[in-house]
Amino acid sequence: MATSTASPPIPWQVLDLVANNLDPKTLTLASCVSKSWNSAMSSDHLWENLCTTHFPSLTHLRSAAAPTLPYHRLYSLGLTSTKRRQRPPQKPRISLETLLFIITVNNSKSPPVTLIKPGIALPSDPKSMFRFDFDVRDHERWLGFEVLEETKVTWNVVLRGFEGVFTMMDCKGKGNFVSGSDGWFSTELPAAGCCCAASCGGMSGMVADMRLVMREEGGRRVVERVCVGVLSIVTWRYVGVDDGLRYLQHFLQPCDV
Structure with a gap:
């Protein structure tokens, strides 16, 4: 009986090369595939430029208050904050x-x-x-x-x-x-x-x-x-x-x- 063999893991160099061409949403989805993908897609060198581009005011937080905070986490905080600001205020309950x-x-x-x-x-x-x-x-x-x-x-x-x-x-x-x-x-x-x-x-x-x-x-x-x-x-x-x-x-x- 023929036995199937598991495919070898994709080298991290290849994952890194692919990750450099992905947008933030796709990077986030890709990081959920496996532990190795999560490690590759969450690398600071990928997310630092995204943070600097989209949320430049937040990049100072890392150096000033949270030097160990990953850039992908910082990007997530910036995105959440932006969505909350864009959310229309709730209608008042009284008139x-x-x-x-x-x-x-x-x-x-x-x-x-x-x-x-x-x-x-x-x-x-x-x-x-x-x-x-x-x-x-x-x-x-x-x-x-x-x-x-x-x-x-x-x-x-x-x-x-x-x-x-x-x-x-x-x-x-x-x-x-x-x-x-x-x-x-x-x-x-x-x-x-x-x-x-x-x-x-x-x-x-x-x-x-x-x-x-x-x-x-x-x-x-x-x-x-x-x-x-x-x-x-x-x-x-x-x-x-x-x-x-x-x-x-x-x-x-x-x-x-």
Whole structure:
């Protein structure tokens, strides 16, 4: 009876010659064939050039912090990081329709006035900015409120049914009320989670912003419009609606994070 003989292993020199002509994906697949193929296809001299070409910023990590880290592993880390950055952010679990904006303005001279605005009345376009204007000229109590230097504002966002509440702002004017100008208030927002807090000093990189648009009436300054929003301190532009909602859900739905 004829017996079959196993084929001799391919010399590593041949494997190396072939490997030099393979792309990263094929190299990875080929390394799974056998131990000898894995050794040949994972060689540093093959992957060093690939790392330098595709992820030049990562090549410094090896020399500075991890000199024994194989280049094929470094390439894998770079590829994973790139895919994660390219992945579209998840849709927020809450929507404007589920929120209630409650804004209160008060000082020592006038009784406090409160504006309650349901999110369902706000523009719901996710591509628009997280910035909203409220006209209060038809609100009789607001017309009776006189703005002073010491005016204090509070802005709370409530999840419907009062399942959650987050205070966006609770502050006084800081000498920014001068005759003929609007009143501005701003508060840097806290980080949305423990991991963020550790890396950015507990701050989110976003600012809650409020503007009281005023007019002179009978020698008094009264509010005719309230504008609120969330700004990025990196670009000093208002963040998008979805970004604002993703931030708020950390505080309004903490159990789901």
